[in-house]
Structures are given as structure tokens and as C-alpha cells.
Amino acid sequence: MFLSLQEEFQGASAEQYKLVICEKPLAAKRISEVLGTRKLIKKEPLPGVVIFEIVSKSDQRFIVCSALGHLYNLFPLEKNRKKYPIYDVKWSPRHSIIARERRRILQTLMVISNISKGASEFIHACDYDLEGELIGYNILQYACKNKYKVSKRAKFSSLTDTELNRSFDNLQRTNIRIADAGIARHLIDFIFGINLSRALVNCVNVSNQINQFHNLTIGRVQGPTLGFIVNKEVNIRNHIPDPFWYITGKFEKSGSFFKANLEKVIHKFSDIEKILSECKNETGIIKQIAQYEKEINPPTPFNITNLQKEAYRIFKITPATTLSIAESLYLAALISYPRTSSQKNPPSIGYKQIIKQLSMNYDKKYENVINDLLKRKYLVPYQGKEEDPAHPAIYPTGVKKKKLNVFQQKILDLIIRRFLSTFGNNAITKYTEVIIDVNGHDFISKGNTIVKNGWISIYKPYFIINESILPEFSRGEFVKVDK
Structure with missing residues (x-):
């Protein structure tokens, strides 16, 4: 199947194709739609594994593949679950207790691995942050056989036509320091978690007189969080009320x-x-x-934390749901990349162009504000202190909105109004x-x-x-x- 795929794609020309690795299926679809102006063919080499064969306006040939988030996890080399400390680990395909998901992970890696054998170049197009860099790194290193160092990086903060085209026209070198930072974080989490969890389970089992097994876990974040909750509860229980009155x-x-x-x-x-x-x-x-x-x-432009706080304050939408909604708006090219800690939007995003796009593609509820802003000779937003070297603050792209559910509409309107208000007067x-x-x-x-x-x-x-x-x-x- 994979041999015929390579022959079909290369048969009409001696020119080879470039393999593009994306983080999510929707991102792969969006990138393919933007780049594949000459040709776009959707294929399913194995059940549930979708790839896109595309030819760009400059006759460049690509096969666009997608991960499913992290396809690799760390596993201990020591198989005895009672032994600790554990320091020797390896990256292996992510294990899932759900058989269908486990099969899809292995099939996705199999497809990418086979397609990589005929690729002339490799393009890392996962999200530009620690986790995205690590997702692409592991695929390029293990599925594609040590191709990270020779790969190119597509860096973008939104999925608009303009930014994607600019990103693929100006591919950068991959940054091993970002990948190493992602690896280090996973190593710390894994080594901290597995060793303390095994020690905790061992202590409980030794002191357990009725010989029942208890599976307990603790982690780098989980432990301090539980400690904070316990301390808070102890303080509440020990509190002696001191009544007082206001008149x-x-x-x-x-x-x-x-x-x-x-x-x-x-x-x-x-x-x-x-x-x-x-x-x-x-x-x-x-x-x-x-x-x-x-x-x-x-107000300052939104970073993800500010957006989550504001969405909960106004709509009572939980932080996890807000993040999920923001990511769906990003994949629809309606907002910039949401997982950012920045409170700054640089002039390079094109303030006036975004505002003009909002004027053309959205209803009249922003009309008076937009008309006032467009009359100004200079547009200078109020900026916060927080910076993120990878991405600017969250901003609307101005792209015409698709059909959205109620919660997506609420979060998008909040982001648009926040963006416009940063240009307002005190x-x-x-x-x-x-x-x-x-x-x-x-x-x-x-x-x-x-x-x-x-x-x-x-x-x-x-x-x-x-x-x-x-x-x-x-x-x-x-x-x-x-x-």
C-alpha cells in the first residue's frame, strides 16, 4: 500500500515530495487547504489515518500528515513495578487502554514512517511551543529515523492564509533547545512521579494488614496541590470564628x-x-x-490565563472548556494561537488590517468602534508586562466566521471586544x-x-x-x- 502511494505521487515527475508533520488533524486539513492551490487529494492509507497530497502554486509537492497530540510517551526500562528508584527510560509509542485508540496511534506512526522513506524534505509544522516541538521531534526522530536535525520549521501564530503562506515561504531551522526543554520537562515529571508513586504504594502495602493492593499516585504538580488543599482544610477546621458587625x-x-x-x-x-x-x-x-x-x-491583550479567568467571571465557563473552545477557534483560523503567556501584540500582526477584516466580515455590532479606530493616524494598543518568545497575545484574525455554537460565539466576541478595547482611550x-x-x-x-x-x-x-x-x-x- 505504501509503496504504491509513493509511486503514484512520484510517477508523473522525478521531483520528490516534502513531508509535513502537523499536531492535529484539523490543522493538517487547514494547512493543506491553504497550500494546495494546484492540487489537493485527501487519502486514507489505513482506516482512520488521513493524509493530504497537495501541490502548491509554486508546484511544490507535499504530503501532509497529522499526529494525534503526543504519539510517544516515556516508559521505564525496568519492568518490575515494585523496583525504585527508576532513572533509565525510553520513548515508545503511547499506550492507551482503549484498543481503538491504541490501534490508531500505531497505524498513524506506521503511515508516517513509510511515507517518510520517499520524502526529500521534512517540515515540522506542529504548534510552536514546548509540547508542539516535542511532538514533532519524537515523530521525526523515531518514526522518520533521525530526521529532526535536517528538518525545517514552519512557525505561525494563526492559521490564516497570509500567515501560513508566509510561514512556508520562510521556513526556519528547527531549534533543538526548545525540543530539549520539552524533553526535560517530561523527564522530570516522569522520574518524579514514577519513583514517588512506587515508594508511596510500597509504604501503604507494607503497613496494610489485610494485604489489599492500593494503587496511589503522586506527581510534581499533584503533590504540592494536594498539600495546599490539605493545609487549607486544616486551617479551616482549626479556625475559631471571631464575630463582628458593620453598621x-x-x-x-x-x-x-x-x-x-x-x-x-x-x-x-x-x-x-x-x-x-x-x-x-x-x-x-x-x-x-x-x-x-x-x-x-x-485592559491588556489576552493571554490564555487571563482569557480563562475572564470567561469564568463573565460566562462561568470552566478554564478547561475555555481552552478547548479557544483551540477550536484557532483551528478555524478565527483567532491566533491561544496557548500563549504573552500580553503583547506587536505591530507585525497588522492592527489596521485585522480591524478592516473585522469590519468586512462581521455584523454591525462593532461598526461604530471600528469606524472610530480606522480614522486614527496611528494605532497603539495598551500592552501588558508578560511576554512569550514563541507567540503574541491572543487576537482575532478577522477571518469570516463559520457556523459556531453558542459558547464559541461568546468566547470569540469576548476576544474581539478585548482586542478592540486595547486601542481605546483611558x-x-x-x-x-x-x-x-x-x-x-x-x-x-x-x-x-x-x-x-x-x-x-x-x-x-x-x-x-x-x-x-x-x-x-x-x-x-x-x-x-x-x-
């Missing part, structure tokens, strides 16, 4: 009512009645007034704090009003300042305690 008064001035809180916290219940009796139906005097204006900067609020003396008891009332909406009008409804408007006061003025 809030309702005041009136010229027909306007407002609230103020007693400045101090009450720790004795007996003090409450005393304070209430001294303040009820009395008159307070404005003791002090403080007012100032505060500028609020636009918002300005006016803060007022008034101290009212009622028979020697100081009550504080705080007000907050928006003077200038700025970027807030762009990011609505995802950011709203709850205004609290106070009457106008003068120092020494009297106000009535309503209750």
Missing part, C-alpha cells in the same frame, strides 16, 4: 437619600444598641470631603469620599461616577462600573439620619 446608616439631604457605613467594625454585640441609640433620628455634620479623578487604563472616574460625624461616630459614604467612558464603551457588557452618585456637599453642612 450602615441611611442619610437624607434635600430629598436625596444615601448610605454611609460606620468607620469602625463592632466586635461586641452590646455596643450595637448603644451606637444605634446615640445616632437614630439625629443630625450629622459633614466633617471631611475628599474628591479626585482617576484614570483607568484599557476611562476617567470621579471618586468622592465623605465623612459624617453623628454624635462622635464617624460614618463614611463613598461615591463613584464615570466622567469619560473611553475603552469601557468598547468592552461593554464585559466591564461595567457600578456608579454610586452622592449629593453635592459642603464642609460643615448638616444631614439628617433617616434610619
